[in-house]
Structures are given as C-alpha cells and as structure tokens.
Amino acid sequence: xxxxxxxxxxxxxxxxxxxxxxxxxxxxxxxxxxxxxxxxxxxxxxxxxxxxxxxxxxxxxxxxxxxxxxxxxxxxxxxxxxxxxxxxxxxxxxxxxxxxxxxxxxxxxxxx
Amino acid sequence: xxxxxxxxxxxxxxxxxxxxxxxxxxxxxxxxxxxxxxxxxxxxxxxxxxxxxxxxxxxxxxxxxxxxxxxxxxxxxxxxxxxxxxxxxxxxxxxxxxxxxxxxxxxxxxxxxxxx
Numbered sequence: 001x002x003x004x005x006x007x008x009x010x011x012x013x014x015x016x017x018x019x020x021x022x023x024x025x026x027x028x029x030x031x032x033x034x035x036x037x038x039x040x041x042x043x044x045x046x047x048x049x050x051x052x053x054x055x056x057x058x059x060x061x062x063x064x065x066x067x068x069x070x071x072x073x074x075x076x077x078x079x080x081x082x083x084x085x086x087x088x089x090x091x092x093x094x095x096x097x098x099x100x101x102x103x104x105x106x107x108x109x110x111x112x
Numbered sequence: 113x114x115x116x117x118x119x120x121x122x123x124x125x126x127x128x129x130x131x132x133x134x135x136x137x138x139x140x141x142x143x144x145x146x147x148x149x150x151x152x153x154x155x156x157x158x159x160x161x162x163x164x165x166x167x168x169x170x171x172x173x174x175x176x177x178x179x180x181x182x183x184x185x186x187x188x189x190x191x192x193x194x195x196x197x198x199x200x201x202x203x204x205x206x207x208x209x210x211x212x213x214x215x216x217x218x219x220x221x222x223x224x225x226x227x228x
Binding site: 045050102 | 143145153154155156157160170202204206215216217218219220221222224
C-alpha cells in the first residue's frame with residue numbers, strides 16, 4: 001500500500017513571500033517516483049516535477065525548488081517570491097508499481 | 113509532452129442518463145488511465161484502460177457503472193452510466209509512456225460533469 005499526506009489544507013500568503021508545501025509519503029516499494037502537480041482554477045492538471053527514489057538531489061527550476069529527503073520520507077516544494085499566478089491547488093503524488101496515488105492537495109492563495 | 117484532448121469539456125446531465133467521455137492523444141502511448149475528482153477532493157484512479165482488452169478497475173469502481181474502451185494506442189472512452197448527482201465530478205484522462213518521459217503521467221484538460 002502507498003499513501004501520500006499533505007497536512008496543509010490551505011496556505012495564504014502575500015505576493016513575494018516564500019511558501020513551502022509539505023509532502024510525506026509511505027510506500028513499501030524500493031523503487032518509486034514522486035511528483036508535484038499544479039491545478040489552477042481552470043482545472044487542468046499541470047505536471048511540475050518527477051523525482052525517482054534513487055535521486056535525492058534537490059532541484060531548482062526558476063522560482064520553484066524541491067527538497068527530497070528519503071530519511072524522513074518527505075518531498076517538499078518551495079515557491080520563492082510567490083506571485084498571484086501561483087494561486088492554485090498543488091498535489092503531491094507517489095507512483096510505486098503502477099498506480100499513481102495523490103495527496104489531498106494544498107490550496108495556495110497568493111494575495112496582491 | 114503529448115497533447116491530450118477530452119470531449120466534452122463539460123456537460124450537464126439528467127439523472128438516469130449516461131455520458132461517454134472521449135480522450136484523444138496526439139501520439140501512441142503505452143498506458144492510459146481514467147481518474148475522478150469529486151468537488152474539492154483529490155484525484156482517484158477509476159481504472160487503467162488496456163488496449164484490446166478489458167480495463168482494470170480499482171476497488172470501488174465497476175465495469176457496469178464505468179465501461180471503458182481503448183480500441184487503439186491513442187484513444188479511449190469512459191462512460192458514466194445511470195448517472196446520479198453523486199457522479200458530479202471532473203473526469204480526467206491520463207497517459208504515460210511517451211518516449212523519454214517514461215514514468216511521467218500527463219493529464220488531459222478534464223471533463224466537468226454536473227448531474228441534476
């Protein structure tokens with residue numbers, strides 16, 4: 001069985017603040033993949049990043065960065081200098097054997 | 113990434129009727145999936161659409177309620193049968209297995225279904 005927990009239901013920040021989204025996962029698979037997706041108000045699901053279980057290097061892409069710590073089973077996501085366009089629901093997901101399991105999602109609201 | 117389209121983008125249906133949702137991908141993919149997202153909720157996998165054979169359903173979902181077809185490697189349909197208001201959700205098609213993006217799943221724009 002696999003499980004993804006996003007403990008933060010909603011986060012509200014003022015523009016230019018940094019925001020960190022927490023993701024904790026459980027799996028018995030030795031090989032697995034972790035993902036972050038963004039779902040803006042329009043509803044489409046936008047792929048942000050994939051990380052495999054053997055690669056613990058942190059990654060930065062523009063204002064986005066991800067911190068993967070296998071020891072604590074966490075894959076946290078930080079948005080630096082947030083903008084109004086970052087307002088969305090963000091989902092963390094885990095893929096083990098074949099099934100992609102999603103966390104409950106964190107709603108981020110960035111106020112101007 | 114692939115271009116994934118879904119039809120219809122939204123619909124309002126009467127209870128007891130059925131709706132078929134189409135998913136078209138612009139290139140061949142190995143895996144296609146159907147997800148449901150109920151209002152304010154996360155995504156739940158309904159089934160894996162298998163090309164040329166019966167779909168593989170997750171616990172809580174049955175073929176009679178959600179029949180799925182996948183006649184080739186670029187197209188799939190999901191039917192929501194005998195609808196009730198509880199079926200009001202966003203239904204999303206997802207694909208995996210596009211060249212170097214193996215193990216990455218991309219999603220279609222979704223179909224917003226409202227059942228009255």
